Amino acid sequence: MLRFILPQGDTARAEIEQQVQLLLRVEPTRLLTTSVAFLLTAVFLPIWLALGAMGLDLLLESLGLRLMRNLDPARHRLRYLAALGTVILSEVSFALPCLLIWQQEGDFAKATAVGLLSMTLFQLSTVRAIHLPFGMAGAIGAGLVAAIGNGYYWWHQQSLLGFAISSMGLLAALAYAFGAMFSNHALHVELMQRGVKADAANRAKGRFLAQMSHELRTPLNAIVGMGEAELAQSPDPAARARMGTLVGSAMDLAAILDDILQMAAVEEQQLPIRPVVAQPRAVIEATVALFQPVFDRAGLWLRLDFVDLRQAGGAAALQVPEHAEFDPQRLRQCLSNLLSNAQKFTQTGGASVRVSYRPQSLRAPGKPAFGVLQIDVLDTGRGISAIERATLFRPFQRGDSTHAGSGLGLAISRGIAQQMQGDLECLPSPTGALFRLTLPIRPAEITQSTPAVAMDLTGRHILVVDDIATNRLVAATYLRGMQARVEEAASGAAALSKIAAARPDLVLLDLHMPGLSGAETLAAIRALPGPHLTVVAMTADTSVAERAQYLAAGLDGCVTKPLTLQALQLGLAPHLAKAVRR
DSSP: OHHHHSOOHHHHHHHHHHHHHHHHHTHHHHHHHHHHHHHHHTTTSOHHHHHHHHHHHHHHHHHHHHHHTTOOTTTOHHHHHHHHHHHHHHHHHHHHHHHHHHTSOSHHHHHHHHHHHHHHHHHHHHTTOSSHHHHHHHHHHHHHHHHHHHHHHHHHHTOHHHHHHHHHHHHHHHHHHHHHHHHHHHHHHHHHHHHHHHHHHHHHHHHHHHHHHHHHHHHHHHHHHHHHHHHHHOOOHHHHHHHHHHHHHHHHHHHHHHHHHHHHHHHTTOOOOOOEEEOHHHHHHHHHHHHHHHHHHTTOEEEEEEOOEEOGGGOSEEOOOSSEEEOHHHHHHHHHHHHHHHHHTOSSSEEEEEEEEEEOSOOBTTBOOOEEEEEEEEEOSSOOOHHHHHHTTSTTOOSOTTSOSOSOHHHHHHHHHHHTTOEEEEEOOSSSOEEEEEEEEEEOOOSOOOOOOOOOOTTOEEEEEOSSHHHHHHHHHHHHHTTOEEEEESSHHHHHHHHHHSOOSEEEEOSOOSSSOHHHHHHHHHTSSSSOOEEEEEESOOOHHHHHHHHHTTOSEEEESSOOHHHHHHHHHHHHHHSOOO
16 A cells, blocks of 8 residues: 555656646646636635635645656655645545535536536546546545535435435446546556657667667778779779779768668757858859769759849849858758759759748847748659658658669758758649758858868878777878878777877777777876877767767767768868877
8 A cells, every 4th residue: 555655666757747747738728727617616605715715726736736846756755745635635625615515405506516526527537647646646535525515415404315326426426537547547658658668669779770880881981991092093994993883882881871870860850950151152053063964964954043032122132142151061961862863853854953042030230130041953854743742751751663762861851951940842843843942041241261271191190099900091091191190009908008108199099999998998098197189089880979979978079980081181170280299
């Protein structure tokens, strides 16, 4: 009995938390209906009594909610018993006017008392059923008041038959309320268990994706790295063509891995959005130019138009801003997916990209206005039916099985657009398919620009730590090509020895190593005396959660396998700028 009154474990705590959330959601409705019910009792009772009972009931409801917040029955036993007490007293304060009205003669009074009592039993069997002890305590309190009032009335009436019949009706109502309460509680428990299982499945999926990514990216790193090195050095055009095919196929596989991981990040709203000041026209033009040869080889045309919309009243045209704050990488990704689909599903004709800009807010003092960048991609393909549009943005949904692809591009693009407070839609079109991408951007002013320079690591001492020799070879090949002085270590212990002998400018550290792991090696490096040593992870884990965990552990940055020269340069540049040259 004590175990029931003071339930143990995480289940009880979760039930109470969910109970509180439900009560808060329905609080306006509960307050309104409760107030109306008490005002109705004023028809039969003195107004001061009705208002007093209403005030007491609302006070107990508020106190009960406060007691239930962050309540753990195992740790807060007295508070839990106090919360049970507020539920009982609240139901007693509601049922007491019903008892007094039941004592009055007249069918209307009796019907009102029965109706109000039924109302509180219904509320207990539904809203209070998540944590069963609360619902049962309230029903017992209301039932006792009703039983006492009924017995008192029929005692004075000296009618045993009336008492028996009305008591049977009361017992039937209580039995039904308890039955509904247990059924609703079982339903809530089942839903909670399903939620727990779904969360566990999502965590398992995340672990599987991270492990799969790591296992596949390790050999891909060697293929891409050595392939790019051979491409740069081989004088034989045929060999270069074969090597280009090999590298391209490996990068395609890496892109599929990225799509799968990005889809998981999009579903969890964890895809990083990094707005910077850039040129939207230049980003769009460069993306379209990248696809121009693809369309040319397919015998298709590709057009790009920047449309300057006229303002109301024929004022000056609204042009796409020269500079704006947005995420250029995500814009390129969304537009690339749309252009890839347009080329893939168009046999004859081509595709057009129409770009326009419309301000959405007026410029306030000290704060630039923002607007919406609208990109329409229209092709002359077979088009998309209304039935297909209904499922088009679902993950792994493909237009047809004759075209290659993972079926994730559109789902990822819409998720990215929505995470940036924009959207991606497929609109009806008389010819071909029409996709509309809308993204909010904030115009910005640039006073000067700094030209990009090639990275030169002459004289820089970099230590590459990885237990896999091909991974060390790939990184070392890239770094030596940038004139860096490279040392290699096959384990965490070897890395610590080399750091003690000659402290490098930067450490490229693999996090998944046998023996002394990457995390343990990092902790040992951070414990070394002397100035801060820049450590950048060289990892196949690309999930947002993993990256955040690495940075929180003390890493200065991450570069992702398979390594490419450009990715390595971009990943190391900000850290080498602040690293101390030895």
